[in-house]
Amino acid sequence: MTPSDKNLSQCCSSKCISPDMNWKELTKAGNIYTPGNASTYETGDWRTIRPVWDEERCIHCLICWRYCPDASIISTGGKFDSFDYKHCKGCGICANVCPAHAIEMISEDEIEKQKEAQKDEE
C-alpha cells in the first residue's frame, strides 16, 4: 500500500467525496470533514512531462524527496523507491535539484508513443 493509497482509505469514511457522486451524495456546499484528503484528488493528469528515474545513477541522497512540492517522491528504507504518478504534476524540480542527474523529464506524448510502439511489437 503506497502512502497515497493509505490516505485514500482513511478518507473514505462517512463524509468522503469523489467525482462520481451525485449532488445529493456530495457534502453540503463542498464542506470537507476529513483532514489530509488532498491525496484523493488526483493531479497527475495535469502533467505534460514526467520524471523518469535512472536507477544506476541514483545515489539515494533523497534531495528530490525534500524538494518535491507534491510529496510525489516515494522512499522506502531511506532510499528512493518510485514516483507517485497519480499526483506528480511534472514540475521538474526533482530533475533540477538532482546532483547525480538521475532524473530525466520526458514528454508525456513521448511516453504514449513508446507505449503504443510496445503494443505494436507485442
Added chain:
Amino acid sequence: MKNKVALTGNEAVAQAMRQINPDVVAAYPITPSTEVVQMFSSFVANGKVDTEFVTVESEHSAMSATMGASAAGARAMTCTSSQGLAYMFEVVYIAASMRLPIVFPVANRALSGPINIHCDHSDAMGIKQAGVIQLFSENAQEAYDNMIQAIRIAEHPDVQLPVSVNYDGFITSHALDVLEILDDETVKNFIGVYKPREALLNVNEPVSMGSFDMYDYYFEHKYQQVAAMEAAKRVIEEVGKEYAKISGRNYGLVDAYKLDDADMAVVVMNSAAGSSKGVCDELRAKGLKVGVLKPRAFRPFPHEAIADALKGVKAVAVLDRAETFSTLGGPMFADVRNSLYDLKNDIKVVNYVYGLGGRDLRLEDVEQIYSDLDDIIKTGKVDNFVRYLGLRE
C-alpha cells in the same frame, strides 16, 4: 401577550433584531437603513442584547465578517441598502454558496447613478440571482414579522440559505406605523436556540468550508443551492403557519387579495401593494372585479402559487420598481409572464415600470392601471406591453 406600538419600519426591524438577540452583528450604516444599525448599536451599548457588534469599514467587510461569524457557528446578521448592497454583492454570493443562514434587512433604495437616495427596488433586484431568499414587506408590521420568520427559514435544515428582508426605503423605513410586536419571550421560543450543524469553532468535529471547487464539483454544489431554494418554498409556508399561531397574522408565499372572482389583477410588491389594495377596495365598491397579488417571496419565485392565483383573470398588470434594460420590461414582469405561459389561458400581461428613484405611486396611478386593463379586456388588444408609469413623454 400582544403589544400595540407606533414605530417606524427601521425601529420595528431594530426591535426584531433586539428580540432575536444574534451572537454577532457586523454592519456599516447607509441611508435609509442607517437607523437600524444605529438603534441596534445602542441596544448593544445598553446591554439589551448579548451581541458582539463589529463596526466594519465597508459593506463588503460587513458581509465578510458576518459570513465568518456564521461559519464559526454564530447566529450572525448584518443590514444594508442600495450602494451598500451593491458593494456587498460579491460576498452575498459566497454567503449563499457556503449555505450560511444569515438574515439581513434591506431598506430598498435606488442605485446610483444618477445619484439618488430614495425608494426603488434596484438594489434588491441586483442580487436576485445571488442565491439568497428575498422576502418583501408591505409595511412595518410585515417587515417585523418577516424578520422573525426569516431566522427560522434561513436555519431550517432543508434550506440553510441567507434571507434578506426587504422593505421600502423611507416609505416604510421612516414613516411611523402602528404595529403589534410580540413579547420577547415568545420570539425567543419561536426562533429557538441556534444549533449550527457544523461550525469552524467546533474542534471536536473539524470542518473546512469554502474550498476551491473545480468543474467536477461546482455544478453539483450550485444545484444543491437550487434544491434548497425549492425546499424554501415549502419551509416559508410552514414557518408562516406556525407564526400565525403566535401572532394571529397569516403569511404564505403570496398574498392574494380579492382575486377569487377577479377579471383584472395588479401584481406588486412592498408598500405599493398597500396603495393598490386601497384602490382595489374603492373599485370593488363600484362593482368592478379587481384584485391584487402581492408576492411575499421573490426568491424563490413562487411561480406555482402565482399561476394558481391568477388563473381566472383576463388581464394582469405587473408593477416593477426596477429596470432591467433588457427593453423587455422589469424583473418581476419576466417571471410573472413566464409563470402564466403554460396556463394557455390567453391572459393579457402588461408591465408598468413605476416609482424609480422614489417617485410616488399615487392612487390615481393605480386607478389608471385598472382602467387600462379594462380597455385591454374590452378591445382584446395590447398596444404596448411595457409601460413607464407617469413618465413625462
